[in-house]
Amino acid sequence: MHYITDDFYSIDKIHEIISSGEEIAISEACKNKIRDCSSYLKSKLASGDQIIYGINTGFGSLCNTVVSSGELEDLQINLVRSHACGAGAQIPNNIIKHILLLKAIALSKGHSGVQLETVERILWLYNNNVLPVIYELGSLGASGDLAPLAHMSLSLLGEGDVIYEDQIRPTAAVYEELGVDALKLHPKEGLALLNGTQFMAAYLSHCVTQGFKIFDAANAVGSISIDALMGLISPFKANVNALRRQKGQIDVARIVFERLQGSELTMHPKEHVQDPYSLRCIPQVHGASKDTLDYCRTIIENEINAVTDNPTIFPDQDEIISAGNFHGQPLSLALDYLAIALSELGSISERRTYKLISGDRGLPPFLVKNPGLHSGLMIAQYSCASMVSQNKQLCTPASVDTIDSSNGQEDHVSMGANAATKCLKVLGNVQDIIGIELMCAAQAIEYRRPLRSSKVNEDLLLNYRRLVPFIEDDRVLSYDIKKSNSFLFK
Helix, strand or coil: CEEECCCCCCHHHHHHHHHHCCCEEECHHHHHHHHHHHHHHHHHHHHCCCCCCCCCECCHHHCCCECCHHHHHHHHHHHHHHHCCCEEEECCHHHHHHHHHHHHHHHCCCCCCCCHHHHHHHHHHHHCCCEECCEEECCCCCCCCHHHHHHHHHHHHCCCEEEECCEEEEHHHHHHHHCCCCCCCCCCHHHHHHCCCHHHHHHHHHHHHHHHHHHHHHHHHHHHHHHHCCCCCHHHCHHHHHCCCCHHHHHHHHHHHHHCCCCHHHHCCCCCCCCCHHHHCHHHHHHHHHHHHHHHHHHHHHHHCCCCCCCEEEHHHCEEECCCCCCCHHHHHHHHHHHHHHHHHHHHHHHHHHHHHCCCCCCCHHHCCCECCECCCHHHHHHHHHHHHHHHHHCCCCCCCCCCEHHHCECCCCCHHHHHHHHHHHHHHHHHHHHHHHHHHHHHHHCCCCCCCCHHHHHHHHHHHCCCCCCCCCCCCHHHHHHHHHHHHC
């Protein structure tokens, strides 16, 4: 059992919690904060002398419309129902788990005014794998991820659809089966649930975590490609890379240099004095992506530990402040930046794949023994090129766009949700691109025998060959691509 506390949550911890499958509960300290904030809000409303946005007023451009005390609970329910306007594809289950967890952490800070039962119901959904059906489209990345979080919130009310036991079912039917009553929302709760950046944050958390895995894989596979192409090791020496003073570059040069130690291929005499950029500039390109990942890690870890709904309640200071913590600009920029950085890891990987199949440096064309009769890995490179090209299209920044909404009240938005869904697609493409490079590099290495790469590379290749055998004759390669992706990233 993991208990939500006020401790700082890293993306590694978030990933550990989700991947472990352990149940989540709220610590007593956080329970007390939730209760104290809820009690403070109730006392404020009971006094009847304060108009508070979204609690006893309408929403957006209706912020000046006062709602009577007898209609406050209906106000919150109506908010959830009216904002459940999601469209497009359903988001992945892993992202839904992220959203539920991040929302529970944010509400447990004790600045949102929700009742304890609401946070516990979110955790019940998480713990029992009753996952609200949430759609890709509908958030502008400001005023919170309104439509996606409305679909999350519908499930608290016993409405909408959920994924349970791998089936999409009406929430009401699942509640009846499990003996659970629908939740009743108190004043401010609908707004607290819908305001917030948890949709964007869930995507960024996942993409940064996976991005580091892609970075590691790109360095490992790139080092095998260097040996397969009889590349030079000198561009990876510490002295030349230290002169550039870029941390990511220095880190990558060290990683690749160490991976190639003891390689017979590295030490074999070379006929060339320089390698193409896709080999020689691995430290500069991979390193820049690593620096981007480090930046994005900082942004998302700050967001995971933040309060991003509105208005924000400070019981100890007797203040309720309507502000803009729901605006997704920090996440939107980071997601766009991350997508570009991941795309570049894929772009340079495809260039190495192209070199591997080109029949250069003593390798057979398309890495088969009888080219002509067999096409070998020819079209695998086509697939890489297709994904690289799509990534270029997907990397058009979403964060530079905005559109007026809510009758001009919400006149600048981040479009962070669109940046989020685009980033995930780029990430998936890059995983396949690097998987294809591994297919080609592993194939090419066999044509260098009896020379061997380093122990760490040969160990990787040995394990890989247990899953994907050497290509003697043409076969359907889409299966091998899936296996290569699984080998590297699952």
